Amino acid sequence: EDKVVQSPLSLVVHEGDTVTLNCSYEVTNFRSLLWYKQEKKAPTFLFMLTSSGIEKKSGRLSSILDKKELFSILNITATQTGDSAIYLCAPKKGGKLIFGQGTELSVKP
Amino acid sequence: IAGITQAPTSQILAAGRRMTLRCTQDMRHNAMYWYRQDLGLGLRLIHYSNTAGTTGKGEVPDGYSVSRANTDDFPLTLASAVPSQTSVYFCASSDSTKSNTEAFFGQGTRLTVV
Numbered sequence: 001e002d003k004v005v006q007s008p009l010s011l012v013v014h015e016g017d018t019v020t021l022n023c024s025y026e027v028t029n030f031r032s033l034l035w036y037k038q039e040k041k042a043p044t045f046l047f048m049l050t051s052s053g054i055e056k057k058s059g060r061l062s063s064i065l066d067k068k069e070l071f072s073i074l075n076i077t078a079t080q081t082g083d084s085a086i087y088l089c090a091p092k093k094g095g096k097l098i099f100g101q102g103t104e105l106s107v108k109p
Numbered sequence: 110i111a112g113i114t115q116a117p118t119s120q121i122l123a124a125g126r127r128m129t130l131r132c133t134q135d136m137r138h139n140a141m142y143w144y145r146q147d148l149g150l151g152l153r154l155i156h157y158s159n160t161a162g163t164t165g166k167g168e169v170p171d172g173y174s175v176s177r178a179n180t181d182d183f184p185l186t187l188a189s190a191v192p193s194q195t196s197v198y199f200c201a202s203s204d205s206t207k208s209n210t211e212a213f214f215g216q217g218t219r220l221t222v223v
Contacts, residue, residue, distance in 0.1 A: 009149075032209045042199065042214040043152075050209055088151065095140055095159060095205040096167070097212055099152040 002027040006089055006100035013079055014108050021074040021103045023089035030093040033065050033072050038086040038102070046074070046087075079107045111135050113215035115200050121221045122190050130185045130218050132200035140205040141183040142167075142212065143175060145196040152199065158183055159205065190222045 003026040013019055023033070032050045036043035047056045049065035049072060056063050060079075065072045076083055084107045090097035116131045134141065139160045144152040154167030158177040172194060174186045183202075187194055197219050203212040 004151075006151075034211055036214075041216045045211040045213075048209060048211055090152075092209075095203070096142065096154055096157060097152075097201075098154075099144075101149055101151040 002091075002093065002098050004089060004091060004098055004100035006087075006103050008103060009101060010104040010106070012106045012108060015080060017079050017107075018075065018077045019079060019105065021076075021087050021089075021105070023072045023074070023100055025070055025072075025089075025091050025098075025100075027091040027093055027098055030091040030098075033089060033091045034097065035063055035072070035074050036088040036090065038088060039084075043088055076105075079105075081107050081109055083107050113200055113202055113213055115198075115215035115218050117218060118216065119219040119221075121223060122187075124191055124222055125189050128187045128190055128220070130187075130198055130200075130220070132183045132185070132215060133181050134183075134200075134202045134213075135181065136202060136204070136213065137180060138202035138204045138213075139180065140203045140212075141177065142201040142203075143173070143183070143185045144199045144201065145169065146199060146217075147196050155185065155198075190220075192222045194220065195222045196220060 007022045035046040047063045052067035086102040090099045113134045142157045143155040156175040158164045200215040201212040
């Protein structure tokens with residue numbers, strides 16, 4: 001059975017801190033792994049990772065996928081209060097996203 | 110551009126009642142999905158449709174049905190609601206004809222079954 005586990009489940013940091021969010025998976029034969037940010041309502045797309053070892057970067061956020069060790073990480077540097085959200089990772093298999101439980105990040109001023 | 114529209118945004122429903130959650134997209138995406146989100150469990154796939162006229166079961170399909178009469182609409186029906194169906198429901202769509210594209214989500218419907 002396909003399984004995705006995110007850690008930690010919740011995290012409280014102060015502005016300016018750097019955080020690393022983890023996503024471990026037991027999913028075979030998937031084409032890509034996606035990260036989403038969910039604030040109040042709809043998840044919004046952050047990254048799509050298709051190749052192992054290639055970092056994707058967008059401003060203060062970066063992410064990488066390790067298909068050998070079966071995990072992905074999302075890094076956020078110099079966190080801001082606006083980064084407070086639930087972060088979701090999801091391997092995409094057969095067109096369908098398989099979500100982890102999410103990591104709830106809270107950034108305090 | 111609206112993207113994906115869900116209705117209603119929230120609903121309180123008596124147990125045993127029938128309810129249809131509506132989802133419409135204007136991106137001409139072929140694939141559509143329904144997820145439910147519960148605390149500690151993330152988003153779980155209920156049903157999906159790869160193209161108009163076809164549907165499939167996801168991880169938690171029991172108690173739900175869907176139809177896909179055309180490309181734009183993908184309603185989710187609870188035939189006889191139960192309290193365990195209290196959840197936030199998200200509709201999503203993607204263009205699965207292209208490899209490696211993301212899914213876009215609606216704003217969600219918060220459903221409380223009492």
